[in-house]
Amino acid sequence: MSDYISPDPAGADSGPGEKGAVVLEVRDLSVDFGVDKKWVPAAVGLNYQVRAGEVLAIVGESGSGKSASSMALLGLLPSNSRVSGSVRLSGKELLGADAANIRSVRGKDVAVIFQEPMTALNPVYTVGAQIVETVRLHNEVSPDEARERALRMLDLVELPDPEKAFRSYPHQLSGGQRQRAMIAQSLSCDPKLLIADEPTTALDVTVQAEILDLMRNLRNKLDSAIVLITHDMGVVADLADRIAVMRRGLIVETGTADQIFHNPQHPYTQALLAAVPHLGQGGTDAETEVDVTAALAAATHAELESVDHDELLRRERENAAALAAAEAARPAGEPVLELTDVAIEYPKQGRVPAFRAVEGANLTIYPGQVVGLVGESGSGKTTIGRAAVGLLPVAAGSMRVVGQDISAAKKNGKQLHQVRRHIGMVFQDPSSSLNPRLPIGESIGEPMYLAGVAKGPDLQKRIEALLDQVELPRDYRNRYPHELSGGQKQRVGIARALSLKPKLMVADEPTSALDVSVQAKVLELFQNLQQELGFACLFVTHDLAVVDVLADRICVMQRGRIVEQGTRDQILRNPQEPYTQRLLAAVPLPDPEKQRERRELRAQLLAVGE
Amino acid sequence: MIQYILRRLLQVIPVFLGTTLLVYYMVFALPGDPIAALFGDRQPNPAVIAALRQQYNLDEPFWVQYGLFLKNLFTFNLGNDFTGQPIAATLGRVFPVTAMLAIEALVIQGVFGVAAGLFAGLRKGKLFDSTVLITSLVVIAIPTFVLGFVLQLVVGVQLGWAKPTVGANVTWGTLLLPAFVLGLVSFAYVLRLTRASVIENMNADYVRTATAKGLSRPRVVFAHILRNSMIPVATYLGANLGGLMGGAIVTEGIFNVPGVGQKLYQAILRSEGPTIVAIVSVFVLIFVVANLLVDLLYAWLDPRIRYDK
Numbered sequence: 034m035s036d037y038i039s040p041d042p043a044g045a046d047s048g049p050g051e052k053g054a055v056v057l058e059v060r061d062l063s064v065d066f067g068v069d070k071k072w073v074p075a076a077v078g079l080n081y082q083v084r085a086g087e088v089l090a091i092v093g094e095s096g097s098g099k100s101a102s103s104m105a106l107l108g109l110l111p112s113n114s115r116v117s118g119s120v121r122l123s124g125k126e127l128l129g130a131d132a133a134n135i136r137s138v139r140g141k142d143v144a145v146i147f148q149e150p151m152t153a154l155n156p157v158y159t160v161g162a163q164i165v166e167t168v169r170l171h172n173e174v175s176p177d178e179a180r181e182r183a184l185r186m187l188d189l190v191e192l193p194d195p196e197k198a199f200r201s202y203p204h205q206l207s208g209g210q211r212q213r214a215m216i217a218q219s220l221s222c223d224p225k226l227l228i229a230d231e232p233t234t235a236l237d238v239t240v241q242a243e244i245l246d247l248m249r250n251l252r253n254k255l256d257s258a259i260v261l262i263t264h265d266m267g268v269v270a271d272l273a274d275r276i277a278v279m280r281r282g283l284i285v286e287t288g289t290a291d292q293i294f295h296n297p298q299h300p301y302t303q304a305l306l307a308a309v310p311h312l313g314q315g316g317t318d319a320e321t322e323v324d325v326t327a328a329l330a331a332a333t334h335a336e337l338e339s340v341d342h343d344e345l346l347r348r349e350r351e352n353a354a355a356l357a358a359a360e361a362a363r364p365a366g367e368p369v370l371e372l373t374d375v376a377i378e379y380p381k382q383g384r385v386p387a388f389r390a391v392e393g394a395n396l397t398i399y400p401g402q403v404v405g406l407v408g409e410s411g412s413g414k415t416t417i418g419r420a421a422v423g424l425l426p427v428a429a430g431s432m433r434v435v436g437q438d439i440s441a442a443k444k445n446g447k448q449l450h451q452v453r454r455h456i457g458m459v460f461q462d463p464s465s466s467l468n469p470r471l472p473i474g475e476s477i478g479e480p481m482y483l484a485g486v487a488k489g490p491d492l493q494k495r496i497e498a499l500l501d502q503v504e505l506p507r508d509y510r511n512r513y514p515h516e517l518s519g520g521q522k523q524r525v526g527i528a529r530a531l532s533l534k535p536k537l538m539v540a541d542e543p544t545s546a547l548d549v550s551v552q553a554k555v556l557e558l559f560q561n562l563q564q565e566l567g568f569a570c571l572f573v574t575h576d577l578a579v580v581d582v583l584a585d586r587i588c589v590m591q592r593g594r595i596v597e598q599g600t601r602d603q604i605l606r607n608p609q610e611p612y613t614q615r616l617l618a619a620v621p622l623p624d625p626e627k628q629r630e631r632r633e634l635r636a637q638l639l640a641v642g643e
Numbered sequence: 644m645i646q647y648i649l650r651r652l653l654q655v656i657p658v659f660l661g662t663t664l665l666v667y668y669m670v671f672a673l674p675g676d677p678i679a680a681l682f683g684d685r686q687p688n689p690a691v692i693a694a695l696r697q698q699y700n701l702d703e704p705f706w707v708q709y710g711l712f713l714k715n716l717f718t719f720n721l722g723n724d725f726t727g728q729p730i731a732a733t734l735g736r737v738f739p740v741t742a743m744l745a746i747e748a749l750v751i752q753g754v755f756g757v758a759a760g761l762f763a764g765l766r767k768g769k770l771f772d773s774t775v776l777i778t779s780l781v782v783i784a785i786p787t788f789v790l791g792f793v794l795q796l797v798v799g800v801q802l803g804w805a806k807p808t809v810g811a812n813v814t815w816g817t818l819l820l821p822a823f824v825l826g827l828v829s830f831a832y833v834l835r836l837t838r839a840s841v842i843e844n845m846n847a848d849y850v851r852t853a854t855a856k857g858l859s860r861p862r863v864v865f866a867h868i869l870r871n872s873m874i875p876v877a878t879y880l881g882a883n884l885g886g887l888m889g890g891a892i893v894t895e896g897i898f899n900v901p902g903v904g905q906k907l908y909q910a911i912l913r914s915e916g917p918t919i920v921a922i923v924s925v926f927v928l929i930f931v932v933a934n935l936l937v938d939l940l941y942a943w944l945d946p947r948i949r950y951d952k
Contacts, residue, residue, distance in 0.1 A: 109851060218856070
């Protein structure tokens, strides 16, 4: 990221009145879906407008209708839908316009960036071909001119090698590069309005920060109006000028970013903001909130222009004092999990050679301790979690689990079988980790039945006790997974993991598939259970804010190595490794002002890194 | 890529040896004496029989017979069949006929199957879709020989639209009816496969992207939906070539097509080992090469698949 353009604070501060002409005006927009011959409303009576150069964020959780209403603007909804109201683009009505007119608007005047860059580009055409297709569709240019233009767009979105990206198929690019290519395609016809549907949700946090930088730069350069659809308050704080909060198809509150973040009126907005896990906030009480920005500034000797010098010094001192006061972890008892110079390989499969995913990992978890393992995709964090359960062989070093060395244990051997009784595992996707054809009571009881711990009425009693523990009604045990919501399914997953009273719990991204308000509840439950039952836990996640809430210790992984580990305070208040610093700086804060500081800091970190 | 093709071609050798050995052994183990069968009800001179036996190496043990066959094969001498005709010439006469039949069937099932499948998939749940689904189920359920005889009777004899039998004069036109029968069952499969694939891809994210770009419906359908839906269909069509060859035995019998199927059938009746093995060997070669071509086509259709490593 050599040509990072620092954000223009004046531009971000100015109120909506100073922006350009109204580009999009939505009046009484309602969307219904036909389900079982009935109309189910997805959005009801929406009103909003977006001006040129302005970013309107539509925020809401899944099922709030934020995506459906935005897709309705361009008639991109499936045929079982019904749309009413008025959508005017620069004064021209879009709803009810004939097919040819809508087509000429799509891609030219209004472009869309979709959530999953993995699947939103056609896998069988090169990136270049797909952009050229768009360019030539809306402009009468020769193939060479279209190619020129596509290359210019790929350059504009800061892809390092536009020529190469042009020739690449989508699967040959990384997630971030794919999203850049998608943005390049969207911008190729100079749209007046850009609809970005969760543009960074599928990306790692450092990549997300890059994409957000890019979108901010483009907004300043191109003066398009942007509708940003997201569930992530951090992303909103980073980019939005105005915010509309949606819940169950209704806009419950609109306002400028400052209004919404500092003075939310509607209870739902307040609840939503409170539920966002907020890096630094995870301490036992509000007093111990970590000022990560100040910590980073102190660790890297950065000079921040947007923060008063004395104020920053004061905040840095506070941090240092808190760090000194923090109790050192006092390990007690025999480690539950101990990794010494462990290397883990994915075994050779046919002609695909073995792949070493983790190298030289040292990690110890004592009874009752929660260790957060943090890293971005491909860093090897899940690999360690799997190896701890004996699902992957240890290639080098030694791995001791509940007192037994399993590094040489035979696959599916007796030793592993016994060790696994002491380990509970919670998986990422609650929907696919429960057998859809088993009632959840059986899923929860299966480990106990197989281990011969309990059967008959005794087993039933234990299942009820577990359901109580995860705060699910007892009569849920005869329900099937599809009858439960995501959060409830994950509670079942936790109950199943707890059923054998494990000494060690391995939780692999247990909340990343959940909405923030649900995530907050599940995390709280998990925390309470951990304190009550006192199991040790290896908590694998990409989300620093989640780890911050739970973990006593944090290990940061990058490219198969643990680059830094320490207590929560050490990592958050005094990060030493440049990678940890970059990772912390990339987490967006759900507060526009603090996020501005964080952004400036990140720009400096990246500049130093080069 | 070249390396991959070479490796695949090398794989032909064990496959070829294995299949010929197997077929040769099965023919060897067939009950009955081929030489005696040659004379029908007549009682031939024992000396003649002995001479014939020696000429065709029928006195030798199995391994020697198989070894001699392989030796002849590698010197491109397929020998004569029991009626004294050179086998190579026979193959040269019958294979083009079956090739014509198979290609015509392949084109019929490919073009019409994909077209109907695409149409049905795009109109999922509508009248056309339901009709096509039920019809294809009926077609799959009826054995080829029943369909063959019925069409021969109705189209060939009663309506007189086509020649009911092909006979010695083989043209693309006269082969149309048998090719239709031969391709019909696979046509139903191609149709269903295309339909399922189209329905799956229709709701893919990249199709929504294509629509959001402002592409016209035909462009979205052909460049984005159909192209991506062809990947499983191409695999099926390739693998099905073997099925067409096998199916040719029945179809050629019904319509009296002087092709490989008919020849193979006669050879089996007469226990003519050399002819059977020669024909099957060519089948194996065609099958392996067709599968290689399909895999290459697959890589071309889906760039995510690469064989370099």
